[in-house]
Amino acid sequence: MIRHMFGKFAKAAALAAAVSFIAAGTTASAAAKFPRKQIQIVVPYAPGGASDTVARIYGKELEKQLGKPVVVVNRTGASGAVGLESVKNSRPDGYTMSYMPVESTMISALGLSDISSDDFTFVCRIMTIPAAITVSKDAKWNTLDDFLKYAKENPGKVTVGNSGPGSIWNVAAASLEQAAGVKFNHVPFDGAAPAVAALLGKNIDAVAVSPSEVKSNVDSGQFKVLAVLGDKRSSVVPDVKTSKELGYDVSAMGWGGFAVPKGTPADVVKILDDASAKVAQSQALKDLLAQRGFEYAYLNGKEMDKFAKSQLESYKVLIPKLIKK
Amino acid sequence: MDMSLWIQGFLSIMTPEVLIFNFAGVVIGIVIGALPGLSATMAIAILTPITFWFEPSCGFAMLIGVWNSAIFAGGISAVIINTPGTPASIASTFDGYQLFRQGKGGLALGINCIFSVAGGVVSTLFLIFLAFPIASFTVKFGPTEYFMLALFGLTMMISCSGNNVVKGMAMGFAGLMLSTVGVDPMLAVKRFTLDTTALVAGVSFLPVMIGMFGIGEVLNQIYEHKKSVEARELKLASSAAGNLGRILPSLKQLLGLVRPAAIASAESAVIGAIPAAGGDIASIICWGQAKKLSKHPEEYGKGSVEGFAVSCTANNGVLGGALTTMLTLGIPGDAVTAILIGSLMMYGMQPGPKMFTDNADFVVQIMQLMLLSNVAILIFGLITAKASAKILNARPETVWVAVCVLCAVGSYALNNSFSDVIIMGLAGIAGFFFKRGGYAPGPFILGLLLGGMLESNLRRALVLSQGSLMIFVERPVTLVLLILIVLTLFYPLIKKRFITKAK
Known part of the structure; x- marks a missing residue:
């Protein structure tokens, strides 16, 4: 109310x-004075x-x-x-x-x-x-194909963290899920940082967040990025292929x-x-x-x-x- | 880490520029921290872009100074106007304001300063010596552990219920109910939002806390004014004689506080290192535990020096822990460390395990800056305690107006939102009636603060376990926490049993 x-x-x-704008007169005067x-x-x-x-x-x-x-x-x-x-x-x-x-x-x-x-x-x-599909270094998957194949064989078993229900990273993981015809167990967190922490503590299997949010852990060898879901590769992890390069028509950024x-x-x-x-x-x-x-x-x-x-x-x-x- | 790094680091921070920036940070932090609603996060967020123009060591000297002193200064307003300056000082209001009303305001400010510094120093020592073991333990914390931690925090409702536990529980559950307003944390569905966008974000606990403690207290004092006129005149007479109450505790007092403060600083250093737990929950848990272990639990909440010292220690004690997570794991434990990570990245450093090898010199500098800031707080804090204690002399009418203005400005500044001011005002009126009816506001605030953490982690854990409750007993740390909670709840019954048997 x-x-x-x-x-x-x-x-x-x-x-x-x-x-008042109309009263001020011509439209040109508004622009000439902007910003006052x-x-x-x-x-x-x-x-x-x-x-x-x-x-x-x-x-x-x-x-x-x-x-x-x-x-x-x-x-x-x-x-x-x-x-x-x-x-x-x-x-x-x-x-x-x-x-x-x-x-x-x-x-x-x-x-x-x-x-x-x-x-x-x-x-x-x-x-x-772009979204980066990231897993722990010692996870059994080394490629996006491995990961999605496992997810297909074990529907609903792979836990994927995101930064909140309905957040862009939630949508990113769900888009990948749809494109690959698999089923993840989506776990929403209160922001990207807690999701990354949960992956570090091995409470979840993967995260879909931005490359910069996992960069330090990728650099130190704790995480590996399987794919980025952008139209272009990410400058943060330039060696990682995009999902489109890998044959999945999905883009979420x-x-x-x-x-x-x-x-x-x-x-x-x-x-x-x-x-x-x-x-x-x-x-x-x-x-x-x-x-x-x-x-x-x-x-x-x-x-x-x-x-x-x-x-x-x-x-x-x-x-x-x-x-x- | 080898000694030469420490000596080098020490020489590089003992330059006039670094010292000036650090001291300036401490002063800014004291001002911002003492104003309710202006939090440490806000101070750091605003100062960070400015520090990019400085050398990394100068910029960080300032930020770390602000951070430490803002958390310390939150206790000042908790003592003087019963309103925590930052959320981390919530437990400091329980005893601090009572001490102030008993005419021991100077002592409370002194203790706040000494024990904030003690907490900060001990937790920095934890960071220096135990960073990696602590971080590898706390990073394992998942939804089930956070749920137990929130539940543990809720058991403290009993401790801060005042004289009537049933009334306290009722308040606690009302707070929990209020925390369900807003977007559902798992399904993003709107709940109880009355079709206003303002409520979609939920009722944030800061304006409620500011209103209930600040405005509620002012209204209550106005209501009781006539009755207290005589008492006030007596007090004015005594203060006219220049008696502000002592600031430094006696040696005997101090020695008695060493044990509870040591326990609190160890506890809070670990809690601080848990990625999603901060000063507010740390000080509540430490305060509650100290009460259980104390020889005089009946004084807690009624102006216990011990309880106040514990809460002051705990809120600064989390800082070293938060830095531990940030530096060793590269993940932020709270909003402040998130910003600090950003500014480290701007300086071309990447927090994380590699930082201890690639930028070892700067890691050492950060640790030393923490210690330096605490030294600065001890100096400035004790000097300003005398000045702050003079507020004892202010006429109550002046204080009331000042508190109302601060509460309104502070709740607006939180999110630049007018609806927060309305929520603050409503909470103030509610706080007044709660107070008249003998309902302690502490449990209400606890419920509102912990409700979100409790709910979202319970449901997140159940998503992970596909609905099985067994997840809460299968994980060792969760199980230990669960047993601790059960013991805490049944401790009085067990104790009673033993006493009657002994007879």
Whole structure:
């Protein structure tokens, strides 16, 4: 009820803003003055995480491009729905941006909230993160084929950890399951780190998380990565083949970009889009992505809008099938 | 590890820059940690991007200083305004605030400082000498062990129920019920969310805790104000004479605290090394165990110096343990170590077993920085204890307003969310009525804190075992924990039996 009232209030505020824009005169004037004040980027995840770090570096570089302060604010909860909703309900004037995770195309299919990437206009995509099917060093499987063959012979016996029910890594493991015609025992954890810890402690057989989350244990020889589920190989484990190379038609990856609420004036979107293109070229951002094990995968706003739409459509069909409720 | 590394490391941290960064970190940590709602995690997350501009040793000097001192400073607000500054200080409110009300606030602040440092130093020694054995034990912890650990924590409900155990249990179960609000941890289905997005994330326990302890206490004091006016005037008269209460405990007191504190620091170093268990659960478990072993269990929760010293030791004692998991295994034990791993990676180092060979010099430096930070806390903590103790002199009206402002700002700052402020306010009102009715809020907070851990690990274990409950007796560590829980619950009955037989 209260939330409802805020929503109404925000809508009224948005309307007022729109009216004031029209009252301000020509559309060109809005763009000529943008940005006049500080820009806020909402990250729907906790501070210190991967998305947060990327957003902070992006913010710092954006500040250089636009000449106005850019601050990062974290609003966590409900797979990102809480933070995304706050941006959707903010004034569509370009001064409130959102970090957009892959979950923005999954939340509505999961039934957590009505919000989706359709409520936003993208200004860029920065990166992608493939899923890495990882097992313990002394596991009896050395290839993806071995692993899936065993899973086929022992349906429901192989325990695969993921970072939470309905998370992208849960969907990744379920997609592989579907493509290979096997059945895993999915074990959701509260985030990727506890899942990795459980594999290290031999409480589960495998994990499907991002390569960077298992890198240190792969380097020290405790884990081996059987395959990555991306379109391209991962720079973190360049020797590991993709599932497509190995003959399984499955691709599941996380991605991260930035967007503004739908209804933001086109010229403002363009300014942010152009600035983001320059930010994406910056060395600081590329270094960060390389260090954290993310794949640099820039798309401009228009391309990203199209990509997000296709993701939204496919998850709408896929998720209800994968996550049996 | 050979000695020359230690000497080299020592020389490299004894430079003016490193010392300045470390001390600056400690001061920042004290301020942030003492403010309810601003946690150590937040402080480190905000400072981390800044430290990238510094040398690794300077950057880490600052971060480790902030981390240690924020956890220590959480106890300051627990003592003065009954609201834990960080979740790790939750058990410090049980005795700390009572000590303050008895006019021993200075002593409580002194003990908080001394025993936080003791816990931090002992756990760092554990890290230095036993890192690999501890890590190889705790990494085996799976869902069944976490479930038992949460259950063990819940048995402490009895200890913090106050005078009426039945009322305490009722509160505990209410807390457990509240913890089920939000997305189901296994199936991602919404539960009791009233169709609001704010509740999809569940009722987070920090705003509830801040409201119930902080606002609840303020409302209660306002209600009792007239009755306490005379007492307050007496107190004002005595403090006007400059009597702030002593800060340092007497030698005899100190010696009596050595044994319980030593046990607590060993326990908490191990609990800290368990990947998903932190300072909050460590201090609760240590406090409860110390009460069972104490010669004066009846004082616990009513201003026991021993109980307070144990909880202060435990929350700083987990830090060395958390670092153990992070450095030896490369996996984060909590949010802070997750960020520290990120910043180590930015410096081009990869935490994990290889770090002890590839970057042995930096591992040694981190250990030394832990010790250095604790020295700095001891100095700053005891100096500021005198200043903090002056708050004893503040008029209660001033304190009430300050607490309300801090609670509102703190609960908003947690997640930049207005709904958290509403939850905090509601919890405050509920806390007031609980207090009037003689229902202790401790068990409620415990239930809310541990409910999620209890439920998700129970169900995760059953997913792993395909529904068989045998998994809880087949795993040795789980079985040992289960036996400990049963013994804890039946200990009073057994003790009674022996006493009557002896007669």
